[in-house]
Amino acid sequence: MKTLKIAIQKSGRLNEKSVELLKNCGLSFENYKSSLISPVSNFPLEILFLRDDDIPEYVQDGIADLGIVGENVINETEVDVAYLQMLGFGKCSLKLAIPNQCSIKTLSDLNGKSIATSYPVILRKFLEKNFVQADIRTISGSVEISPGLGLSDAICDLVSTGGTLKSNGLTPFADVLHSEAVMIGRKGIENDPLIIELIQRVQSVLRAKETKYVVLNIEEKNLDAIKALLPGIKSPTVVPLAEKGWAAVHTVIPEKDFWSKINELKAAGAQGIVVMPIEKIIL
Numbered sequence: 001m002k003t004l005k006i007a008i009q010k011s012g013r014l015n016e017k018s019v020e021l022l023k024n025c026g027l028s029f030e031n032y033k034s035s036l037i038s039p040v041s042n043f044p045l046e047i048l049f050l051r052d053d054d055i056p057e058y059v060q061d062g063i064a065d066l067g068i069v070g071e072n073v074i075n076e077t078e079v080d081v082a083y084l085q086m087l088g089f090g091k092c093s094l095k096l097a098i099p100n101q102c103s104i105k106t107l108s109d110l111n112g113k114s115i116a117t118s119y120p121v122i123l124r125k126f127l128e129k130n131f132v133q134a135d136i137r138t139i140s141g142s143v144e145i146s147p148g149l150g151l152s153d154a155i156c157d158l159v160s161t162g163g164t165l166k167s168n169g170l171t172p173f174a175d176v177l178h179s180e181a182v183m184i185g186r187k188g189i190e191n192d193p194l195i196i197e198l199i200q201r202v203q204s205v206l207r208a209k210e211t212k213y214v215v216l217n218i219e220e221k222n223l224d225a226i227k228a229l230l231p232g233i234k235s236p237t238v239v240p241l242a243e244k245g246w247a248a249v250h251t252v253i254p255e256k257d258f259w260s261k262i263n264e265l266k267a268a269g270a271q272g273i274v275v276m277p278i279e280k281i282i283l
């Protein structure tokens with residue numbers, strides 16, 4: 001049987017979540033920091049641990065069949081790969097930022113200015129689209145210190161909370177790109193049965209993350225009101241309690257409107273509400 005290869009970040013912001021996702025998909029492998037390649041013992045897959053910058057090209061060139069990497073890196077390397085699944089972690093934005101109290105107010109004020117970035121390809125396209133002619137200074141790290149050192153007038157860098165910008169006296173000015181981690185594949189691999197199986201597992205893990213399993217008790221006379229509030233996967237499960245006139249309702253509810261839903265359930269007479277995490281949801 002053929003063995004697929006998936007490239008993930010060796011260390012850094014995406015490593016831990018990528019390893020966790022693959023483990024939650026039921027894949028068994030050792031995560032030694034020293035090894036570059038780790039076989040999965042219960043699926044025909046090998047894991048390659050790489051610098052994130054190298055992952056898109058490895059996948060494009062077929063050295064790896066799959067990869068997990070930020071969209072920012074994919075766009076910067078301009079590779080031709082298939083997006084198999086957005087993963088919902090590693091969320092960040094590539095932003096233009098300027099020193100606090102500087103004269104730049106609109107994008108056109110960047111004409112003739114210099115901008116430091118590690119993302120020259122994405123920035124060049126953004127500036128072209130907005131008819132701005134600026135001098136792009138490519139630097140590989142610590143972009144946020146360059147205005148303070150007099151190296152550039154502005155920067156274009158990845159931001160998640162904005163804390164790094166703030167502590168360097170910079171203010172976000174415009175969004176260039178929103179990014180999150182994505183599972184990519186070599187073009188043409190989308191219909192491979194092993195890939196379909198793996199993506200199905202990934203989706204069942206992601207779906208479970210977005211939902212909670214809820215069990216509650218309700219007097220039978222209030223059951224219709226409760227059922228109207230709960231969709232469940234098909235519909236809620238209702239089982240009678242030993243105490244006459246009472247039932248237990250089992251269902252799943254989305255994480256995003258969790259608290260408002262719990263309050264509605266309580267108002268409709270729900271008691272003894274138990275909430276549990278879900279490991280997987282297979283449809």
Ligand code: ATP
Nearest residue numbers: 009012013014051052053070090091092158159160
């Ligand atoms: P490598 O050693 O693998 O090249 P790196 O230093 O280039 O790692 P990290 O800083 O570990 O990269 O970030 C990896 C990815 O995490 C980024 O490409 C981006 O998609 C995502 N990310 C999420 N939040 C942030 C953030 N605040 N700053 C930078 N990257 C972020």
Ligand code: MG
Nearest residue numbers: 051052053054
């Ligand atoms: Mg990198």
